[in-house]
Amino acid sequence: MSLPHALLTSIAEKPSSGYELARRFDKSIGYFWHATHQQIYRELARMEEHGWVASAEVEGGRAGKKQFHVLAAGKEELRRWVKLSSPPMRLRDEMMVKLRADAAIGPIGLLEEFERRLVLHEEELHNYRLIEERDFNQPDLSRESHLHYLILKAGIAFEESRVQWTKEILxxxxxxEA
Known part of the structure; x- marks a missing residue:
């Protein structure tokens, strides 16, 4: 996945200023695709050059505040990109290499780091459960909401598996060490 496609998707969901987009991105797509605010602003400029998005100054907002919306060429680019095959996600986790190092050279003191990571995974799982309870507790979800829920459930399953696995490692x- 590329950042422009993540941004196009987010803007297609709701036209936004760069700042609003960066904040929304942190609270939604950012759970599974990270980007800094600087990267987002830089990419918005490129997307505007490509004719995928357009911006207009927001009346009554701060000077220079622009709101972006997706153009027809941006929608076509999203359609083209969605049809491309995507490779399955491969695990890329530095801790796996550290565990291999531990196996190769003997105990190197990973207990504290795994304890820290367990707390982080439990916190993320808790946050996902709160979102699930807040946003997806009604029986008849719209198509859009149902797809959002399935994405959330993937995050829940990932964090549940990381909590279980981290407890096993601990x-x-x-x-x-005893």
Whole structure:
């Protein structure tokens, strides 16, 4: 996935200023595709050059505040991109290499880092559950909401598996260090 396609999707959902887009991005797509605010603004300028989005100054807003909306060429680009095959996600986690290093050279003191990571995964899972309870507790969801819920459920499943796996690693490390 590329950042322009993530941004096009977000703007297609709701035309936004760069600042609003960056904030919304942090609260939605940002859960599975990270970008800094600087990257977002730089990409918005490129997308405007390509004719995928247009911006207009917001009346009554701060000077220079622009709102972006998707143009026909941007929608076509999204349609083209969506039809491309996507490779399955491959795990790329530095901690896996650290575990291999631990296996190769002996205990290197990973217990504290895994304890920290367990807390982070539990917090993220808790946040996802709050979103689930707040946004998806009605039985008849619209198509859009149902798709958003399925995306959230993927995040929930990921965090549940990371919590379970991290607890297993912690149990092993604690026993190994005893």
């Amino acid at each position: 149990a092993f490390l604690r026993k190994d």
